[in-house]
Amino acid sequence: MGSGDVPVLNLDRLRELMFASAGGTAASPFDTHPYLVVQAVSGDQADADKLAAWLRTQPCPVIGIAGEGSDPAVLTACDLVLDSFAELDAIAANIRRAPLAAMTLVQVLRVTAGMPLAQALVVESLAYSTLQGGPEFAAWSRANPPAPHGVAAEDGPPVLIARAGEHLDIRLNRPRNRNPMSVEMRDALVEALQLVVADETIRGARVSGVGACFSSGGELREFGTAPDPASAHAVRSLRLPAAVLIRCADRVAFHLHSACIGAGIELPAFAVRITAARNAFLQLPEIRFGLIPGAGGCVSLPQRIGRQRTAYLALSARRINAATALEWGLVDEIVD
The missing domain is CATH 3.90.226.10 (2-enoyl-CoA Hydratase; Chain A, domain 1)
Structure with missing residues (x-):
């Protein structure tokens, strides 16, 4: 399921990406889609904590789509969470136009959390x-x-x-x-x-x-x-x-x-x-x-x-x- 041309990943697909990248990078500012979009619905609970930790290391914005049965650990790891697909296309387009700025933004927000x-x-x-x-x-x-x-x-x-x-x-x-x-x-x-x-x-x-x-x-x-x-x-x-x-x-x-x-x-x-x-x-x-x-x-x-x-x-x-x-x-x- 997705919105326009934006690919949306469930936890099974994320798990495949994590293993395929050997726990490294699944998306970068130089990719066609310089972001990850996650829909962590029920039935995809296994290894959620490990996936959440991996998502926090990604050098790109991680966008969560909330829904019934969403895994809280995965959603907490996302850089932003949308309640629906309504705004996904516009946000993804902004990221594609300025992928380096988008990457830098989420990295700064992650690293400064709790910092003096x-x-x-x-x-x-x-x-x-x-x-x-x-x-x-x-x-x-x-x-x-x-x-x-x-x-x-x-x-x-x-x-x-x-x-x-x-x-x-x-x-x-x-x-x-x-x-x-x-x-x-x-x-x-x-x-x-x-x-x-x-x-x-x-x-x-x-x-x-x-x-x-x-x-x-x-x-x-x-x-x-x-x-x-x-x-x-x-x-x-x-x-x-x-x-x-x-x-x-x-x-x-x-x-x-x-x-x-x-x-x-x-x-x-x-x-x-x-x-x-x-x-x-x-x-x-x-x-x-x-x-x-x-x-x-x-x-x-x-x-x-x-x-x-x-x-x-x-x-x-x-x-x-x-x-x-x-x-x-x-x-x-x-x-x-």
Whole structure:
């Protein structure tokens, strides 16, 4: 049974692949189908634990299809689990378009599970830098060359800061450009969060956005302007808002509205509390650029919604609304 041209494997077929590969690799980013799709239905229970351990070593996304009698050990080993075949074709197509990014994503999510946050951010950054030097991002960059001159000039500082007693209000302030995480926004946000870290009399900080949306994510017109991937990793090591936020996250809340894309949800997911307007929608689109979430999302989202739902969001590039985000625990409350 399958969906379109996507082959779906039961446990018997997986067992054959495991033995045929001598416990090695059954699929790779260089294959026609750079993923494994597993339907572990009843009657296929033998050696399930051994198969689950083998699936965790595969250098490709492992997609589980849940159903009555599915083996829990095998489904837990999968990188993402779908309740039906409805979205399988679209996710498989995304993986085929960017198999290296898809592989890197699931590997990062696997290896950083349970890792201290600061160390996990280093792993994410190294993986992101690797993909910045890869063919998938290069192809996207050729079709979308850097255009930093196209960023509309706006008055005032990129981040507005106001203090009232023990509370600090931080607002992203590039509404004409939809509050992208540009270089100037990144640096200003780092400084604002460093203030929270340094001043323990600030009992609570609230981050929100001015204008039509909270944040449209990374400033795409600046993508590809780093001199080289190694230098880009060095800059993230020095100026990553997430690395500062994790040091004061228990005192920081975010309020989201309308578009919260890429960094626009990756960073808030670290905070102790997230509220969202009913019109908020959240998305991880990086697979379309041949990249993975690089603003901390491979670390922050699993803390809230788990590894499998994070992989689902990243590989599907699907938008979810505030109600779904609340149901999953990605936001804590919807407010009008």
